[in-house]
Amino acid sequence: MKKVVLAYSGGLDTSVAIKWLKDKGYEVIAYMADVGQEKTTTAAVERAKKAGASKVVVKDLKRKFAADYIWPALKAGAVYEGRYTLATALSRPLIAAEQVAVAHAEKATAVAHGCTGKGNDQVRFEVTTQALDGSLEIIAPVREWEFKSREEEIRYAKRHRIPIDVTKKSPFSIDKNIWGVSVEAGVLEDPNVEPPQASFQWTRGAESRNPKERAIEIQFEKGVPVGLEGKRLDALKLILRLNALGSEYGIGRMDMIENRLVGIKSRETYEAPAATILNQAHKDLESLVLDRELLHFKEGIAQKYAELVYYGLWFTPLRVALDRFVEETQKNVSGSVRVKLRKYSSQVVGRKSPHSLYRESLATYGAKDKFDQRLAKGFIDLWALPYKK
Numbered sequence: 001m002k003k004v005v006l007a008y009s010g011g012l013d014t015s016v017a018i019k020w021l022k023d024k025g026y027e028v029i030a031y032m033a034d035v036g037q038e039k040t041t042t043a044a045v046e047r048a049k050k051a052g053a054s055k056v057v058v059k060d061l062k063r064k065f066a067a068d069y070i071w072p073a074l075k076a077g078a079v080y081e082g083r084y085t086l087a088t089a090l091s092r093p094l095i096a097a098e099q100v101a102v103a104h105a106e107k108a109t110a111v112a113h114g115c116t117g118k119g120n121d122q123v124r125f126e127v128t129t130q131a132l133d134g135s136l137e138i139i140a141p142v143r144e145w146e147f148k149s150r151e152e153e154i155r156y157a158k159r160h161r162i163p164i165d166v167t168k169k170s171p172f173s174i175d176k177n178i179w180g181v182s183v184e185a186g187v188l189e190d191p192n193v194e195p196p197q198a199s200f201q202w203t204r205g206a207e208s209r210n211p212k213e214r215a216i217e218i219q220f221e222k223g224v225p226v227g228l229e230g231k232r233l234d235a236l237k238l239i240l241r242l243n244a245l246g247s248e249y250g251i252g253r254m255d256m257i258e259n260r261l262v263g264i265k266s267r268e269t270y271e272a273p274a275a276t277i278l279n280q281a282h283k284d285l286e287s288l289v290l291d292r293e294l295l296h297f298k299e300g301i302a303q304k305y306a307e308l309v310y311y312g313l314w315f316t317p318l319r320v321a322l323d324r325f326v327e328e329t330q331k332n333v334s335g336s337v338r339v340k341l342r343k344y345s346s347q348v349v350g351r352k353s354p355h356s357l358y359r360e361s362l363a364t365y366g367a368k369d370k371f372d373q374r375l376a377k378g379f380i381d382l383w384a385l386p387y388k389k
């Protein structure tokens with residue numbers, strides 16, 4: 001029998017997909033990637049088995065996610081359309097790459113995912129699969145099957161005794177991992193409707209909390225966050241700590257209309273406290289240690305990098321080449337940044353680095369001034385020369 005490895009989330013779609021794939025003649029291996037979505041529970045594993053999976057493979061990818069996907073994107077300064085810190089987009093190539101590895105280990109000839117035909121995630125999954133193993137068959141049940149509504153799908157599940165998650169289904173579509181939460185659908189489909197409290201997953205209730213303003217200090221080494229308040233922390237702990245802390249303040253909420261790769265505009269809200277704080281701090285430290293030309297050039301790279309991630313082009317020569325460039329830019333990005341946490345916002349209030357290019361003796365308006373102001377006239381005259389003539 002042909003074997004397929006299905007990226008299984010534990011939800012209704014992928015549970016039904018197990019049965020659907022079996023009916024198409026496949027032996028189904030359910031693969032669950034743990035990127036911090038808190039859904040890879042034993043209950044979910046049981047559901048997959050009851051739905052008919054011959055085997056369930058769970059992979060804890062959280063550390064790999066942080067080290068090999070999140071940190072490179074942070075170093076690049078990748079933020080899509082100025083706001084989205086790419087939590088969902090960054091996780092897909094990792095999940096898909098590990099899925100290919102499971103397919104190889106299990107000698108499967110096909111992979112399947114539960115993405116719809118309207119989103120970016122199908123693209124990210126399938127481009128990754130094709131880039132890593134073009135011989136694998138790709139099946140997208142949700143894109144193909146005949147169900148016209150969720151109700152119809154639930155009826156099918158009941159008829160075939162496919163267990164479904166008994167916890168109440170959220171009226172929103174939620175994707176969560178350690179780098180952030182993405183929320184869409186439901187009332188959010190009207191771009192003029194304010195996100196209701198119920199749509200917030202991590203920062204809910206921030207409105208009624210009044211945590212005390214506080215400054216935290218984040219240590220960086222070569223562009224990578226390595227500690228908090230002078231204490232070294234591994235990547236995962238540091239991210240989780242900042243998510244917990246930032247959520248208290250309601251930091252990292254984003255509400256945006258974004259341009260999907262498939263050509264439609266969609267309304268999505270995000271909560272990404274750690275990503276927001278770390279991007280701010282990292283960018284600020286760069287402004288202290290990178291010279292002007294490199295800093296400005298790198299801003300263009302950041303945008304390109306964000307597009308590559310968003311468009312599912314992680315496993316491509318350009319992304320690899322950009323990583324090499326970015327790595328070179330980070331050798332002096334070490335030091336620490338003080339960030340003040342306030343209700344709904346964070347702000348950098350101080351930064352220091354042994355590689356600082358800031359010279360007080362040049363910048364000062366005080367008595368210690370070493371800047372020879374007489375030189376300015378000649379500089380300006382030459383700068384203006386082409387325009388004067």
Ligand code: ARG
Nearest residue numbers: 088089120173175182183184
């Ligand atoms: N729009 C985001 C992206 O394409 C998130 C997609 C998943 N969002 C969700 N709410 N299920 O990366």
